[in-house]
Amino acid sequence: MSNQLLDRVVAEIADEMAQRADRGEVASYIPELARVDPRRFGLVVIDADGHVAAAGDSDVPFSIQSISKVFTLTLALGKAGDRLWHRVGREPSGSAFNSIVQLEHERGIPRNPFINAGAIAVTDLILSGHQPREALGEILRFMQFLAGDSSIAIDEAVARSEQRTGFRNAALANYMKSFGVLDNPVEYTLGVYFHHCAIAMSCRQLAMAGRFLAHSGQNPSTGHNVVSSERARRINALMLTCGHYDGSGEFAYRVGLPGKSGVGGGVLAVAPGRASIAVWAPGLDAAGNSHLGRVALEALTKRMGWSIFGV
Ligand code: GLU
Numbered sequence: 001m002s003n004q005l006l007d008r009v010v011a012e013i014a015d016e017m018a019q020r021a022d023r024g025e026v027a028s029y030i031p032e033l034a035r036v037d038p039r040r041f042g043l044v045v046i047d048a049d050g051h052v053a054a055a056g057d058s059d060v061p062f063s064i065q066s067i068s069k070v071f072t073l074t075l076a077l078g079k080a081g082d083r084l085w086h087r088v089g090r091e092p093s094g095s096a097f098n099s100i101v102q103l104e105h106e107r108g109i110p111r112n113p114f115i116n117a118g119a120i121a122v123t124d125l126i127l128s129g130h131q132p133r134e135a136l137g138e139i140l141r142f143m144q145f146l147a148g149d150s151s152i153a154i155d156e157a158v159a160r161s162e163q164r165t166g167f168r169n170a171a172l173a174n175y176m177k178s179f180g181v182l183d184n185p186v187e188y189t190l191g192v193y194f195h196h197c198a199i200a201m202s203c204r205q206l207a208m209a210g211r212f213l214a215h216s217g218q219n220p221s222t223g224h225n226v227v228s229s230e231r232a233r234r235i236n237a238l239m240l241t242c243g244h245y246d247g248s249g250e251f252a253y254r255v256g257l258p259g260k261s262g263v264g265g266g267v268l269a270v271a272p273g274r275a276s277i278a279v280w281a282p283g284l285d286a287a288g289n290s291h292l293g294r295v296a297l298e299a300l301t302k303r304m305g306w307s308i309f310g311v
Contacts, residue, residue: 006047006051010053013296014043016299017056020295023281023291030165040282043278043279044203048220048274059202063266064197066260067260067266068262069122070114071143071196090113091112094246097116097245097246098116100172103176110176135192143209147205154200158197162197197262206278207268239258240257244259244260257270257297265283267280271306279293281293
């Protein structure tokens with residue numbers, strides 16, 4: 001019965017989104033992303049029993065971009081534990097994803113692991129003690145393991161496109177390096193960062209990979225304990241407060257779930273105890289978050305009664 005309700009709601013939302021004219025603007029500062037068709041839309045919800053409700057372009061891989069930061073944070077916490085918080089904070093930034101002003105005030109320590117500066121600092125920690133290729137392999141294998149799908153790959157054209165044009169990220173990284181926050185050569189850290197942002201995944205693969213966050217650190221189908229329940233709870237808290245940059249308050253207000261967006265137009269959202277959700281709609285709003293992704297998630301949580309703040 002509840003499977004039927006979920007299937008119906010997901011299909012309805014996909015139909016509604018197909019008819020919307022307000023689709024936002026596809027990111028163009030990474031030239032390769034500007035080629036994506038703004039009419040694309042995919043939605044996948046995987047509930048606690050492993051039931052998959054999917055609609056639209058649910059199996060089309062897209063550039064996960066900053067959604068990768070959830071997984072690099074998970075890996076870095078596994079590696080360094082609470083020592084990670086010496087180099088990156090846990091507060092919402094209230095500024096754009098690639099803002100540099102705050103870094104000066106805060107002496108090179110980024111506000112949180114989900115703004116670009118914070119994610120670059122997290123990547124640097126994963127890189128330490130490895131060659132860039134090994135660190136990248138570790139991140140990619142982690143994604144493949146979580147999604148149960150070894151076909152997940154990096155889109156090299158997107159990585160090269162960002163590498164050629166990522167001047168702002170290079171500025172952030174050099175600035176942090178000047179404060180001693182990064183341990184590795186800046187070009188190595190940036191290379192790994194650009195490549196993990198360029199991982200391509202479908203909504204189905206992404207929703208699978210996010211299941212451990214919805215279920216206290218464990219994948220309920222495989223029984224794999226990915227992280228402790230405490231760590232999953234904390235990652236979710238950071239997604240709620242910082243996962244949508246300067247739009248995090250609006251996302252919490254409208255959707256009411258922990259979520260992480262990427263400029264490729266994807267969002268991974270977590271309904272604790274209930275479901276892992278991935279949505280993809282490439283057009284972005286002014287804060288750089290998927291416009292219809294947010295609209296679709298708002299409709300989903302409302303109709304299913306899934307907001308963490310109450311029905
Ligand atoms: N690779 C992108 C950048 O660093 C990620 C930004 C995002 O997805 O929000 O600019």
